[in-house]
Protein backbone atom coordinates (compact mmCIF):
# COMPACT_ATOMS: atom_id res chain seq x y z
CA UNK A 1 0.00 0.00 0.00
CA UNK A 2 1.38 3.37 -1.06
CA UNK A 3 1.34 6.57 0.97
CA UNK A 4 1.90 9.10 -1.75
CA UNK A 5 -0.09 10.24 -4.77
CA UNK A 6 1.13 10.08 -8.35
CA UNK A 7 1.18 13.79 -9.29
CA UNK A 8 1.51 13.07 -13.04
CA UNK A 9 -2.13 11.94 -13.32
CA UNK A 10 -3.36 15.47 -12.50
CA UNK A 11 -0.95 17.25 -14.85
CA UNK A 12 -3.69 18.38 -17.22
CA UNK A 13 -5.85 19.97 -14.48
CA UNK A 14 -5.63 23.60 -13.46
CA UNK A 15 -8.05 24.10 -10.58
CA UNK A 16 -6.81 23.18 -7.10
CA UNK A 17 -10.10 21.49 -6.27
CA UNK A 18 -9.98 19.27 -9.35
CA UNK A 19 -6.33 18.36 -8.78
CA UNK A 20 -7.11 17.38 -5.18
CA UNK A 21 -10.06 15.27 -6.30
CA UNK A 22 -8.21 13.47 -9.09
CA UNK A 23 -5.14 12.69 -6.96
CA UNK A 24 -6.99 11.56 -3.86
CA UNK A 25 -9.54 9.42 -5.71
CA UNK A 26 -6.85 7.62 -7.75
CA UNK A 27 -4.85 6.98 -4.60
CA UNK A 28 -7.80 5.61 -2.62
CA UNK A 29 -9.06 3.55 -5.58
CA UNK A 30 -5.65 1.82 -5.62
CA UNK A 31 -5.01 1.58 -1.88
CA UNK A 32 -8.40 1.71 -0.18
CA UNK A 33 -10.42 -1.11 1.31
CA UNK A 34 -13.83 -1.61 2.88
CA UNK A 35 -13.91 -0.95 6.63
CA UNK A 36 -17.03 -3.07 7.19
CA UNK A 37 -16.52 -6.34 5.30
CA UNK A 38 -13.44 -8.20 4.04
CA UNK A 39 -13.57 -6.66 0.57
CA UNK A 40 -10.43 -4.93 -0.68
CA UNK A 41 -12.19 -3.53 -3.69
CA UNK A 42 -14.06 -0.23 -3.66
CA UNK A 43 -15.77 1.20 -6.69
CA UNK A 44 -15.98 4.90 -7.46
CA UNK A 45 -19.69 5.62 -7.56
CA UNK A 46 -19.83 9.22 -8.68
CA UNK A 47 -17.58 12.23 -8.88
CA UNK A 48 -18.18 15.93 -8.75
CA UNK A 49 -15.92 18.86 -8.08
CA UNK A 50 -16.24 18.71 -4.30
CA UNK A 51 -15.70 15.09 -3.39
CA UNK A 52 -15.70 11.54 -4.64
CA UNK A 53 -17.90 8.73 -3.45
CA UNK A 54 -16.90 5.10 -3.24
CA UNK A 55 -19.04 2.05 -2.67
CA UNK A 56 -18.02 -1.43 -1.54
CA UNK A 57 -18.80 -4.05 -4.17
CA UNK A 58 -19.32 -6.59 -1.35
CA UNK A 59 -21.47 -5.07 1.43
CA UNK A 60 -22.50 -1.83 -0.38
CA UNK A 61 -21.27 0.44 2.42
CA UNK A 62 -20.58 3.87 0.91
CA UNK A 63 -17.78 6.35 1.54
CA UNK A 64 -17.10 9.98 0.77
CA UNK A 65 -13.45 10.92 0.45
CA UNK A 66 -12.22 14.41 1.31
CA UNK A 67 -8.64 15.67 1.16
CA UNK A 68 -7.68 18.17 3.88
CA UNK A 69 -4.56 20.20 4.55
CA UNK A 70 -5.22 20.69 8.25
CA UNK A 71 -5.93 17.91 10.71
CA UNK A 72 -7.13 17.55 13.43
CA UNK A 73 -9.95 20.00 12.81
CA UNK A 74 -12.89 21.17 14.92
CA UNK A 75 -15.26 21.07 11.95
CA UNK A 76 -15.24 19.95 8.33
CA UNK A 77 -17.33 21.62 5.66
CA UNK A 78 -19.57 19.37 3.60
CA UNK A 79 -22.28 19.65 0.93
CA UNK A 80 -25.80 21.07 0.98
CA UNK A 81 -27.40 21.23 4.44
CA UNK A 82 -30.86 20.03 3.36
CA UNK A 83 -29.47 17.07 1.41
CA UNK A 84 -27.28 16.08 4.36
CA UNK A 85 -30.22 16.21 6.80
CA UNK A 86 -32.45 14.11 4.57
CA UNK A 87 -29.72 11.50 4.07
CA UNK A 88 -29.20 11.38 7.84
CA UNK A 89 -32.91 10.76 8.42
CA UNK A 90 -33.03 8.12 5.68
CA UNK A 91 -29.92 6.46 7.14
CA UNK A 92 -28.10 6.67 3.80
CA UNK A 93 -25.20 8.95 4.80
CA UNK A 94 -21.83 7.65 3.61
CA UNK A 95 -18.94 7.30 6.04
CA UNK A 96 -16.48 10.15 5.55
CA UNK A 97 -12.82 9.48 4.84
CA UNK A 98 -10.77 12.51 5.84
CA UNK A 99 -7.39 12.40 4.21
CA UNK A 100 -4.64 14.68 5.52
CA UNK A 101 -1.89 15.29 3.00
CA UNK A 102 1.34 17.25 2.77
CA UNK A 103 2.12 19.98 0.25
CA UNK A 104 3.64 17.38 -2.12
CA UNK A 105 0.85 14.86 -1.58
CA UNK A 106 2.29 12.44 0.91
CA UNK A 107 -0.54 10.99 2.95
CA UNK A 108 -0.10 11.84 6.62
CA UNK A 109 -3.30 10.45 8.03
CA UNK A 110 -6.70 9.10 7.10
CA UNK A 111 -9.58 9.18 9.56
CA UNK A 112 -12.94 7.55 8.94
CA UNK A 113 -15.98 9.32 10.37
CA UNK A 114 -18.42 6.47 10.95
CA UNK A 115 -21.69 7.06 9.10
CA UNK A 116 -23.78 6.13 12.16
CA UNK A 117 -22.25 9.06 14.08
CA UNK A 118 -23.49 11.57 11.48
CA UNK A 119 -26.63 12.69 13.29
CA UNK A 120 -28.60 15.98 13.43
CA UNK A 121 -26.72 17.28 16.49
CA UNK A 122 -23.38 16.93 14.67
CA UNK A 123 -24.45 19.05 11.68
CA UNK A 124 -24.21 22.83 11.64
CA UNK A 125 -26.10 24.87 9.06
CA UNK A 126 -23.87 27.41 7.33
CA UNK A 127 -24.91 30.89 6.22
CA UNK A 128 -26.45 30.86 2.73
CA UNK A 129 -24.13 32.07 -0.04
CA UNK A 130 -24.79 35.73 -0.64
CA UNK A 131 -24.22 38.43 -3.23
CA UNK A 132 -24.12 37.73 -6.92
CA UNK A 133 -22.59 34.29 -6.67
CA UNK A 134 -24.02 31.84 -9.21
CA UNK A 135 -25.15 29.73 -6.30
CA UNK A 136 -26.49 32.63 -4.18
CA UNK A 137 -28.84 31.28 -1.52
CA UNK A 138 -27.22 27.85 -1.50
CA UNK A 139 -26.75 26.62 2.07
CA UNK A 140 -23.96 24.24 3.00
CA UNK A 141 -23.20 22.49 6.27
CA UNK A 142 -20.34 21.80 8.65
CA UNK A 143 -19.73 18.53 10.45
CA UNK A 144 -18.90 19.22 14.11
CA UNK A 145 -16.24 16.74 15.12
CA UNK A 146 -16.53 17.41 18.85
CA UNK A 147 -20.17 16.24 18.61
CA UNK A 148 -19.05 13.08 16.81
CA UNK A 149 -16.58 12.19 19.58
CA UNK A 150 -13.48 10.01 19.44
CA UNK A 151 -15.34 6.71 19.00
CA UNK A 152 -16.88 7.87 15.73
CA UNK A 153 -13.47 9.00 14.35
CA UNK A 154 -11.60 5.86 13.45
CA UNK A 155 -7.96 6.16 12.36
CA UNK A 156 -7.00 4.20 9.24
CA UNK A 157 -3.60 5.85 8.65
CA UNK A 158 -1.77 7.58 11.49
CA UNK A 159 1.52 9.50 11.40
CA UNK A 160 2.18 8.31 7.86
CA UNK A 161 1.56 4.59 8.46
CA UNK A 162 -1.37 2.27 7.76
CA UNK A 163 -2.85 0.75 10.93
CA UNK A 164 -3.48 -3.03 10.81
CA UNK A 165 -6.51 -3.58 8.58
CA UNK A 166 -8.22 -6.06 10.88
CA UNK A 167 -7.92 -3.73 13.90
CA UNK A 168 -9.46 -0.89 11.91
CA UNK A 169 -12.32 -3.09 10.70
CA UNK A 170 -12.97 -4.40 14.20
CA UNK A 171 -13.31 -0.85 15.58
CA UNK A 172 -15.48 0.19 12.67
CA UNK A 173 -17.80 -2.83 12.81
CA UNK A 174 -18.42 -2.34 16.53
CA UNK A 175 -20.74 0.55 15.66
CA UNK A 176 -22.56 -1.02 12.71
CA UNK A 177 -25.52 -2.11 14.91
CA UNK A 178 -26.38 1.61 15.22
CA UNK A 179 -27.15 1.69 11.49
CA UNK A 180 -30.48 -0.01 12.30
CA UNK A 181 -31.56 2.86 14.57
CA UNK A 182 -33.18 6.19 13.82
CA UNK A 183 -31.10 9.34 13.45
CA UNK A 184 -32.49 10.63 16.76
CA UNK A 185 -31.49 7.46 18.63
CA UNK A 186 -28.06 7.39 17.01
CA UNK A 187 -27.54 10.98 18.15
CA UNK A 188 -28.33 10.03 21.74
CA UNK A 189 -25.95 7.08 21.64
CA UNK A 190 -23.09 9.13 20.17
CA UNK A 191 -23.62 11.91 22.72
CA UNK A 192 -23.80 9.48 25.64
CA UNK A 193 -20.58 7.81 24.55
CA UNK A 194 -18.85 11.19 24.20
CA UNK A 195 -19.98 12.19 27.71
CA UNK A 196 -18.82 8.85 29.17
CA UNK A 197 -15.38 9.14 27.49
CA UNK A 198 -15.19 12.71 28.77
CA UNK A 199 -15.40 11.40 32.36
CA UNK A 200 -11.84 10.24 31.69
CA UNK A 201 -11.89 7.01 33.69
CA UNK A 202 -12.31 3.30 32.98
CA UNK A 203 -15.15 2.88 35.53
CA UNK A 204 -17.88 5.31 36.49
CA UNK A 205 -21.11 5.70 38.43
CA UNK A 206 -24.59 6.49 37.18
CA UNK A 207 -24.48 9.67 39.28
CA UNK A 208 -21.31 10.77 37.39
CA UNK A 209 -23.36 10.67 34.18
CA UNK A 210 -26.36 12.40 35.80
CA UNK A 211 -24.01 15.24 36.79
CA UNK A 212 -23.53 15.87 33.05
CA UNK A 213 -27.29 16.17 32.48
CA UNK A 214 -26.88 19.76 31.26
CA UNK A 215 -24.83 18.62 28.24
CA UNK A 216 -27.74 16.40 27.15
CA UNK A 217 -30.28 19.19 27.79
CA UNK A 218 -28.26 21.57 25.64
CA UNK A 219 -28.46 19.19 22.68
CA UNK A 220 -32.05 18.06 23.36
CA UNK A 221 -33.80 21.08 24.98
CA UNK A 222 -37.28 19.60 24.32
CA UNK A 223 -36.61 16.39 26.21
CA UNK A 224 -38.08 16.28 29.73
CA UNK A 225 -36.85 12.78 30.55
CA UNK A 226 -33.10 13.13 30.19
CA UNK A 227 -32.26 10.68 33.01
CA UNK A 228 -34.50 7.97 31.52
CA UNK A 229 -32.80 8.47 28.17
CA UNK A 230 -29.35 8.25 29.79
CA UNK A 231 -30.22 4.90 31.41
CA UNK A 232 -31.66 3.62 28.13
CA UNK A 233 -28.48 4.61 26.27
CA UNK A 234 -26.31 2.88 28.86
CA UNK A 235 -28.25 -0.30 28.00
CA UNK A 236 -27.65 0.30 24.27
CA UNK A 237 -23.91 0.66 24.91
CA UNK A 238 -23.96 -2.48 27.07
CA UNK A 239 -25.68 -4.43 24.27
CA UNK A 240 -22.99 -3.21 21.87
CA UNK A 241 -20.36 -4.53 24.32
CA UNK A 242 -18.79 -1.11 24.81
CA UNK A 243 -19.55 -0.91 28.55
CA UNK A 244 -20.39 -3.42 31.27
CA UNK A 245 -22.90 -3.13 34.11
CA UNK A 246 -21.13 -3.93 37.38
CA UNK A 247 -24.27 -3.56 39.53
CA UNK A 248 -25.50 -0.91 42.00
CA UNK A 249 -25.02 1.97 39.56
CA UNK A 250 -21.41 1.02 38.71
CA UNK A 251 -20.27 0.69 35.09
CA UNK A 252 -16.98 -0.05 33.31
CA UNK A 253 -15.70 0.31 29.77
CA UNK A 254 -14.88 -3.03 28.13
Ligand SMILES: [Zn+2]
Nearest residue numbers: 034037056059
Ligand atom coordinates in the same frame (compact mmCIF):
# COMPACT_ATOMS: atom_id res chain seq x y z
ZN1 LIG B 1 -17.80 -3.93 2.33
